[in-house]
Amino acid sequence: MRAALFLALALLAAPAAAQETAAAARAAAERLAAASEQLDAAQGARDRVSALTETVRAYEAGLTALRDGLRRAAIRERAIAVELEARRDEIAELLGALQSMSRAPAPLLLLHPAGPLGTARAGLIASEVTPALQAEAERLRADLQEAADLAALQQSAISTLEEGLSGAQSARSALSEAISERTDLPMRFTENPVATALLIASTDTLDGFASGLAQTIDAELSSTVPDATGLKGQIPLPVQGQVLRGFGEADAAGVTRPGLVIATAPRSLVTTPVAATLRFRGELLDYGNVAILEPAAGVLVILAGLAEVYGRTGEILPAGAALGLMGGDPPAPHEILTETAQGGGAPRSETLYLEVREGDAPVDPETWFAPA
Known part of the structure; x- marks a missing residue:
């Protein structure tokens, strides 16, 4: 039991990762949606060339931002996986010790070979270690949940990418056509x-x-x-x-x-x-x-x-x-x-x-x- 408690204290505690990567990818998806609306509006704009030029830029910026968000998500997901893999043996040993403790009858857990004084000391150690164990469990749970969320985010991005790439191509084609019909620029x-x-x-x-x-x-x-x-x-x-x-x-x-x-x-x-x-x-x-x-x-x-x-x-x-x-x-x-x-x-x-x-x-x- 004492070995398990000291192991729990030795586990490295890292702060929960922020959700910046997911937020960045979602913001990029919103930029692509706005670019799609901009493309529809550009068809009837007074200056179609200027409007379509801005639309192409908007698509390029949105796609670049989305790819950057997905890249950061992939890097973060891989970092979580590497960290958990590196600590697998420690976590497995701790879980095994805790599982053994859970199978022991409750009265035995209150006794200590050194008598009442040892029992009191063991209780104090357990009371100090319990918050650390709980915090470690919460961190592991958050890491696993974040990894799952990031993986789902990457999988769901394929439809957004398809729409964005298709919209960008449509905007480029419309821009080429509009420029071929343009006659309003001054000639030097x-x-x-x-x-x-x-x-x-x-x-x-x-x-x-x-x-x-x-x-x-x-x-x-x-x-x-x-x-x-x-x-x-x-x-x-x-x-x-x-x-x-x-x-x-x-x-x-x-x-x-x-x-x-x-x-x-x-x-x-x-x-x-x-x-x-x-x-x-x-x-x-x-x-x-x-x-x-x-x-x-x-x-x-x-x-x-x-x-x-x-x-x-x-x-x-x-x-x-x-x-x-x-x-x-x-x-x-x-x-x-x-x-x-x-x-x-x-x-x-x-x-x-x-x-x-x-x-x-x-x-x-x-x-x-x-x-x-």
Whole structure:
């Protein structure tokens, strides 16, 4: 009995885990439901492009938050399982001792070989240990209940994920259609497609193409030129993601580029980080689909690696306007659950290349863009 009591006192007591993970996942599900309502409202909005752009962003934020909540839930569930497994022998020994005690006749429990004094001392020890035993039992019960709740939460999330992924795809499709029908943006100039084609054919570097870009203008339609110089160093990145390589950093093959490489999730929305003229859009060299923005006179922001690029060359795009989509295929709901069960975050399998040029030379993009 004394060994069992000392074992009970030695068991580590951890505070009951908060339900933050479950609350975060439920809050994300509510954000996805709100995004669904936003998508319905956007169909009849006066500015459908703007409304749908915000809807796509809402879906992306909701899905990211849901995945983060599920990841945290999986990590917490696994931590509880590991803790219980590590303490299995101690708990089993304690339960065995308590079970043996429960089978002893009650009168014998009141007697002690040392006589009345020993019996009194044993009673005092038992009275001190009983609250600890009760607290330990309550903690174990709470841990087991929390683990069960977290497992149920992850299983019930599959329908929410399916609806969210489907809604995001519908919003992207509606956005692409709305942009193709848009005619309300001001045009700064008209493009000379023949000059553009000749420039593409005659250059084999991004430097050469950027230097000759001024030759592709057919006619100036407006003297209005966006000027973002006052926002230098504060401009947000055009896509949600993580910077893999900075200005001039070498990749695994030892190749360096004068720009940022940003890892993004599949089908992420790319937006104009600041009001700018769309100087070029289309495939270029080995960069894939490229969009070139001019946020200030003599300054070019080059975005490469998109799967789709929106807009017409010469348009003045407002800040936050949808510019295109990254490539790749979003994972299926069961793949997301598998990733989160393993403790992984949202995969960023696509990369966007961002370069800033002032005059004829590239500069560190971080002089213009705020770090993510």
